[in-house]
Amino acid sequence: MIRILKYRQILHRKVFVRTMSTGYQALLIPSKEKLDLLQNVDLFSSFQDSSQEPIYVDTDSDDPFDPADLVGLETLRSSGGSFEGQKRMNSAASMPLNWLHSSPRQATSRRSSQLKGAQIVKRSPQHHRTPTKRRLVSPPSIYSTPQAEISDYESDLVEKLVDVTSAAMNQLNQGIGEVSALLNAVKSEADAPILKSESALDRAPMLEGLDTSKAKKSVSFNAMATQPGESSVDSKDVDTFKELNSNKRPWFMLLPKERTIKPPPAQNRQKSAPLNATIQLATQAVPNSLLSESAEKLVKPILLSQEQEYVRHLALQGKSMFFTGSAGTGKSVLLRQIIKDLKALHGPGTVAVTASTGLAAYHIGGITVHSFAGIGLGKGDLPALIKLVRRNRKVFRRWKDTKVLIIDEISMIDGRLFDNLDGIAREIRRKKNTPFGGIQVIVCGDFYQLPPVSKAQINPDGTELKEQSRFTFESEAWKNALTSSIILKQVFRQQGDQTFIDMLNDLRHGRVSEEAESEFRRLSRPLVCPDGIVPTELYSTRYEVENANNLKLVRLGGSTRVYEAKDGGSLPPAVKNAWLSNFLAPKKIFLKENAQVMCIKNFDDTLVNGSLGRVKGFIDRDTYLCQKIMDENPSMSLEETTKLFAKHRVAYSLSQKTNHDVLIDEITDDMLKAAPEQLDSVFNFLHEDKDFSQLLQNIDSNEGLPTGFDSSAPIEVNDVTDDELIRQNKRRKLDFISKVEEMAKGEKYPLVEFSSPDGLSSRTVLIEPERWDITDEATEEVLVSRVQLPLMLAWAMSIHKSQGQTLPKVKVDLSRIFENGHAYVALSRAVAREGLQVVNFKTEKVTTHGAVEKFYESLSTTEDLAKDHT
Ligand SMILES: Nc1ncnc2c1ncn2[C@@H]1O[C@H](COP(=O)(O)OP(=O)(O)OP(=O)(O)O)[C@@H](O)[C@H]1O
Numbered sequence: 038m039i040r041i042l043k044y045r046q047i048l049h050r051k052v053f054v055r056t057m058s059t060g061y062q063a064l065l066i067p068s069k070e071k072l073d074l075l076q077n078v079d080l081f082s083s084f085q086d087s088s089q090e091p092i093y094v095d096t097d098s099d100d101p102f103d104p105a106d107l108v109g110l111e112t113l114r115s116s117g118g119s120f121e122g123q124k125r126m127n128s129a130a131s132m133p134l135n136w137l138h139s140s141p142r143q144a145t146s147r148r149s150s151q152l153k154g155a156q157i158v159k160r161s162p163q164h165h166r167t168p169t170k171r172r173l174v175s176p177p178s179i180y181s182t183p184q185a186e187i188s189d190y191e192s193d194l195v196e197k198l199v200d201v202t203s204a205a206m207n208q209l210n211q212g213i214g215e216v217s218a219l220l221n222a223v224k225s226e227a228d229a230p231i232l233k234s235e236s237a238l239d240r241a242p243m244l245e246g247l248d249t250s251k252a253k254k255s256v257s258f259n260a261m262a263t264q265p266g267e268s269s270v271d272s273k274d275v276d277t278f279k280e281l282n283s284n285k286r287p288w289f290m291l292l293p294k295e296r297t298i299k300p301p302p303a304q305n306r307q308k309s310a311p312l313n314a315t316i317q318l319a320t321q322a323v324p325n326s327l328l329s330e331s332a333e334k335l336v337k338p339i340l341l342s343q344e345q346e347y348v349r350h351l352a353l354q355g356k357s358m359f360f361t362g363s364a365g366t367g368k369s370v371l372l373r374q375i376i377k378d379l380k381a382l383h384g385p386g387t388v389a390v391t392a393s394t395g396l397a398a399y400h401i402g403g404i405t406v407h408s409f410a411g412i413g414l415g416k417g418d419l420p421a422l423i424k425l426v427r428r429n430r431k432v433f434r435r436w437k438d439t440k441v442l443i444i445d446e447i448s449m450i451d452g453r454l455f456d457n458l459d460g461i462a463r464e465i466r467r468k469k470n471t472p473f474g475g476i477q478v479i480v481c482g483d484f485y486q487l488p489p490v491s492k493a494q495i496n497p498d499g500t501e502l503k504e505q506s507r508f509t510f511e512s513e514a515w516k517n518a519l520t521s522s523i524i525l526k527q528v529f530r531q532q533g534d535q536t537f538i539d540m541l542n543d544l545r546h547g548r549v550s551e552e553a554e555s556e557f558r559r560l561s562r563p564l565v566c567p568d569g570i571v572p573t574e575l576y577s578t579r580y581e582v583e584n585a586n587n588l589k590l591v592r593l594g595g596s597t598r599v600y601e602a603k604d605g606g607s608l609p610p611a612v613k614n615a616w617l618s619n620f621l622a623p624k625k626i627f628l629k630e631n632a633q634v635m636c637i638k639n640f641d642d643t644l645v646n647g648s649l650g651r652v653k654g655f656i657d658r659d660t661y662l663c664q665k666i667m668d669e670n671p672s673m674s675l676e677e678t679t680k681l682f683a684k685h686r687v688a689y690s691l692s693q694k695t696n697h698d699v700l701i702d703e704i705t706d707d708m709l710k711a712a713p714e715q716l717d718s719v720f721n722f723l724h725e726d727k728d729f730s731q732l733l734q735n736i737d738s739n740e741g742l743p744t745g746f747d748s749s750a751p752i753e754v755n756d757v758t759d760d761e762l763i764r765q766n767k768r769r770k771l772d773f774i775s776k777v778e779e780m781a782k783g784e785k786y787p788l789v790e791f792s793s794p795d796g797l798s799s800r801t802v803l804i805e806p807e808r809w810d811i812t813d814e815a816t817e818e819v820l821v822s823r824v825q826l827p828l829m830l831a832w833a834m835s836i837h838k839s840q841g842q843t844l845p846k847v848k849v850d851l852s853r854i855f856e857n858g859h860a861y862v863a864l865s866r867a868v869a870r871e872g873l874q875v876v877n878f879k880t881e882k883v884t885t886h887g888a889v890e891k892f893y894e895s896l897s898t899t900e901d902l903a904k905d906h907t
Pocket of ligand 1: 339340341345366369530840842
């Protein structure tokens with residue numbers, strides 16, 4: 038796999054070396070022209086200090102929380118992994134589709150319309166890669182050394198470097214040499230003195246509009262904190278980014294040549310097969326890739342805002358802190374970035390990523406605070422909990438090794454638990470007078486959203502007392518440990534609808550103006566759904582949700598297909614099941630044609646966790662692929678189509694075997710000949726069926742090569758007009774696809790049409806099973822895993838599960854709301870008023886907690902802090 042790192046990393050990390058699934062690592066250095074645009078990139082700092090060991094960071098995760106997925110700019114993904122063992126997941130595999138019973142021609146034309154614009158975006162569950170994949174990056178030096186000078190480069194040195202690395206890369210591509218050789222070569226070149234600290238600062242695009250003399254004093258943070266009226270760092274970043282991408286030349290010079298995909302020349306597009314075109318077997322990749330025109334459109338980077346950067350900066354300075362902000366201010370996005378940075382800084386096993394609930398933990402790739410702490414349900418007093426920790430060696434070790442403790446959705450943690458965590462840390466780490474025993478604590482959340490759940494407290498005499506929960510900000514540990522508390526102000530989720538942002542902000546504080554009330558009442562109108570996707574209904578209880586979804590499914594009519602998850606992991610079944618109950622991917626998912634579903638994984642920037650779609654049918658991979666090739670290449674002969682289809686199948690098969698990305702271009706005729714077993718099941722019928730005698734006659738009788746592979750062989754067209762030839766070709770293709778379908782042995786998966794958030798465009802995708810893992814960071818042992826379709830029914834969802842989600846179309850019924858903050862959480866999931874329907878709006882349902890209000894008055898925004906700073 039080659040993945041261009043995110044733009045921000047380019048600015049901050051400078052030199053990239055990453056492991057690819059092809060088994061080697063690549064050094065990606067911006068070309069000289071690009072460096073001109075990135076003048077403040079201190080390209081060589083990571084190699085200058087030879088004592089500084091490069092840091093390994095897990096980055097290649099395929100989990101839904103990978104910030105790289107969110108940040109965009111990744112352009113090529115790999116395939117790989119075996120699909121074996123998962124193929125029998127669908128217990129209703131043999132259930133026929135109604136169109137299977139139609140005539141081949143009818144069936145094909147129906148499929149054809151179903152498949153319009155379709156794309157395979159996901160391959161097998163084994164797409165999941167081993168957790169050992171790592172990337173080598175330089176540390177985020179701007180932040181770790183805030184006063185660092187910005188370096189310049191010398192262009193001839195860059196060129197030399199590029200030459201050296203290119204040569205090393207070539208060797209690697211040919212299987213000669215090692216990554217260490219590549220690194221050493223670059224290191225030895227980069228040892229030359231290359232710093233020119235002044236000029237870069239003056240010219241750096243990121244710093245334009247700033248008082249550079251001020252910036253020079255403290256480059257890293259002051260440079261980011263633009264003054265009122267000055268151009269923002271973000272827009273500069275975006276401009277630079279656009280500029281970088283507007284260049285058709287490869288951005289990075291060292292991408293292995295054979296892995297770059299060029300669109301076919303325009304004049305050939307109709308006639309010849311774009312062998313590496315949008316269909317990419319075994320990949321969820323954005324179609325085409327890095328160098329194609331389409332890649333540019335698909336790349337949408339998320340750049341942290343100034344206030345987000347500020348918080349990140351504090352985190353990297355080692356501050357214990359709380360950051361908050363209203364719904365949609367990008368807390369989760371920021372937290373993911375901080376987690377990544379801190380892991381890079383401290384190494385594996387030292388950053389504890391936790392959250393108050395399993396679901397919240399799921400969103401950031403962590404575990405619950407209770408699991409991390411090893412305190413079971415957390416009942417009992419501090420000495421009892423310490424005893425529990427001491428009894429478990431693994432947990433004990435974890436407390437000792439942890440350098441940073443991250444807790445997301447802190448609003449749902451009880452203050453007593455927070456005090457107990459502090460007590461445990463001090464005791465186990467033998468630092469009784471230091472908050473959390475010296476662990477850096479970063480907590481995040483919004484106390485205006487879901488509050489802690491009141492829990493029964495066990496008294497020493499064994500009786501239970503239902504005690505009112507306390508907020509964490511009321512705890513002693515909070516006061517002692519957290520030295521900074523910051524509010525993020527910029528709302529991203531509803532940006533573009535300022536009135537709605539203001540309404541939600543008031544609502545958050547329990548205020549509803551007359552205008553807002555009448556506006557919310559106006560929003561009771563049903564939403565217009567031109568794409569047939571109805572709004573997701575949010576309910577307070579799980580019971581209401583299941584009822585609503587099941588009812589809708591039953592009403593659909595037609596046959597149901599059931600997909601049952603395959604679960605694994607080393608935890609005991611009871612514990613495992615408790616974890617699994619928090620997974621968004623259900624144990625069993627019941628689907629029907631026309632069922633409304635939500636994608637629960639980030640694939641690329643148009644298909645993300647939260648995308649809504651409708652099931653159009655169920656289809657196996659072979660038929661889907663074959664049909665798609667035909668749709669996209671209407672004038673291609675059957676022989677060429679067959680050959681392209683065969684190549685895709687072989688590429689897929691090879692990628693499964695080798696766990697490497699295999700592109701269609703790499704499949705030669707010889708490889709096709711050598712792989713008859715991958716093709717026979719589908720192609721054998723050609724030998725037997727007399728309707729295909731024409732095809733057979735055209736086949737070069739190469740031994741082992743299935744029929745139809747000699748595209749140069751002429752079709753016998755004596756005395757046949759062009760129109761007739763086209764008709765014949767079409768007919769032969771229709772017959773061919775129906776044969777493929779008949780012979781296909783693969784599992785049938787849902788073909789889902791996903792709508793864009795505005796409902797104006799759609800994208801049809803074959804959804805295949807995905808894998809989710811929770812691993813023990815230190816040992817890399819898989820604790821819990823689930824393989825399931827990355828889908829859930831999406832007519833209804835609980836408010837609880839909706840926390841953290843961004844929903845393009847949502848219907849909220851406030852009649853049964855009973856908890857502080859519920860109304861706010863539900864309503865703030867919407868992106869804009871156009872996509873929100875509010876039923877039974879009552880002002881009295883909008884409630885907030887007095888203590889929260891008071892607490893927030895004491896917090897600072899980043900602007901306040903910047904003022905204090907100057
Ligand atoms: N810097 C940014 N630039 C552009 N979009 C952003 C940025 N930060 C966050 N977003 C987008 O804003 C939306 C909300 O982000 P996120 O879920 O992180 O907010 P949140 O504060 O955690 O919300 P909630 O409290 O509701 O869980 C997402 O769609 C995210 O992609």
